[in-house]
Amino acid sequence: MSRRLRWWAGILIPFGVLAVARWVLPLPFLVEVLIFSVYTMACNFLLGRVGFISFGQPAYLAAGAYGTAFYLYYFGRDPLLGILAGLASGLLFSAVVGLVFVRLRSDYFALVNLALAVIVYHLMQKVLAPITKGDNGLWFLDRMTSTPVLDLTRPDGFVWFAWLVAVAVWALYKALDDTVFGACCLATKTNEDKVKFLGYHDFKIRWTAFVLANTTAALAGSLYGVYFGFVSPEMASAARAADPVVVTILGGTGTLYGPLVGALAYVGMKDLVSGVVGNWEFFVGLLLVVIMLAGERGIWGTLEPWLRRRWAWRRPAPALQE
Template sequence: MKRLFNNNLSKILIIFTILYLLKYVLPQSFMLEVIILSIYTMGCSFLIGRVGFVSFGQPAYLAIGAYGTAFYLYYFGTNPFVAILVGILLGLIINIITGAFFIRLNSSYYTLCNQAFCVVSFFIFQKALVKYTHGDNGLWFLSRIDPTPVIDLSRTEGVFIFAFLGAVGVWLLFNYLMNHSVFGATCLCVKCNEEKLRFLGYNVFNIKWLAFIIANTITSLAGALYSLYFGFVSAGITAPSKAIEPVAISMLGGAGTLFGPLVGSFIFIGLKDIASQVISYWELLVGLMLIIVMLAGEKGIVGSLEGFLSKLINKHGNNEGLQATNIEGEVGSE
């Protein structure tokens, strides 16, 4: 039991198996939104919890991936796999360029600069490129998506399977980065003591740049999946008013934890779909829940539960060890 709990690969296998089976209990559209939102949030959670960068510009990186996919399907081709690749590559290129400038700023200015980037992106997609983006009316391309072999991305079932497999890949990647790589350890050092890391000879700029690129390219992947799922993209996807969502979800689930984005996304989508039917201002519940969770421990739901379960399992393991010792002593005395 203790070994299973401490094995993150086992956790990923169990949790994603449960997540897949839940589509037979809950609406598939609900589960698909949870998966896409959790991928979207993972990059933000990694930056906050492991690098110390709070970003209110995530809708911009989401929109880049979404519009890259949408432009291809609306203007150039009909293959959804190529469209997703275009969205990811466009996000990668933009992230390489913007990251080289943004990460030179300290945490406060980084946050404000990303917020400004989100506002600028919103203006570009809504006004400056309205001839190509159609502004708030958006691009409709669902009918242009061709059926594909093996996983048919022209159907919701195929998009779900592809997004699910993509999420598994993302979680395996971040499990390695967070728990099994020198890069992940240096990212945490950047957050805790950047000067000491620089003194030890590490290139802090490259570490932060690579973290920025990885995290926000994953965000662009979420944008590509979002675009493919709805078959529609409008400028509203990058609205500055939505910039708080990935940050709030990250903090709610547990910033920097492996499964925090999943838990936070599940709660967020659940409240949006269920609580919104009862009260108009369902965001109020999210805010109150976030305040309670932060006051309880500042580690989010997953961070708090992991600490509690670790103590519980360690206590159980110690009791078993004590019992085994007593039995050995009794046998020896006989």
């Protein structure tokens, strides 16, 4: 199979399966999988490509969600413009925060992001309550106007929009893998000094990656906002800070399909188990431990080599030279 054909097959097969699943799976479940996979793609890029582990993703999710909510509650009615407003606020927020945060490494980076999520939560819940309506949140479902072609105010239109966004984001990250910037990110993760000695400005690489990933998280927040027509401080809750990291690891850190597989498994387990028992978090946590013990490379990280062998997807290895 040619390289270009493989590239397209890589997108069309998994997302084609999801598109077909639209008629099989419950619609809210599919929407949640699609949005959560976008959210996880951001975390997967940070962790798998740049080596940043962030427990502050809810802060960026909320930045996008509130950007959308402010626009749709106070200014306009078009959900597409609302999503653009969310993207812009996520971009601006992560660009400013990134100037400071990307100077930090490993555990400090993780914790300062967690602290950011706590700060954003309190800002939205208390400090900015006059405009965010505190815990009551902002409701704008009935303010949104219909959009042409895909009506985002209707779940059956929104699901296709979310599908398109997920395909686009996935394709963006896949394309990035083949660029010099993608290689720079991976090189920064492996050995930052050597990147500098090659003549690259390491800070700019980390900052760009940080902004890109967190704008993606904000996009997921915007999608949540438009889908539910409601945004509350809970979105920035530190209690949910580990979710994207867990799903990234569950799916397979640094793999392209990991976020999709991880989101499918996580949301699936959550829905399945919560339908049977009340304290679903306990059982989902237990299942996660078992899955991770079984294969520390995550679901896709474990499956991929097996699938490659099974269907010989792997390109022929270069001949060894004497």
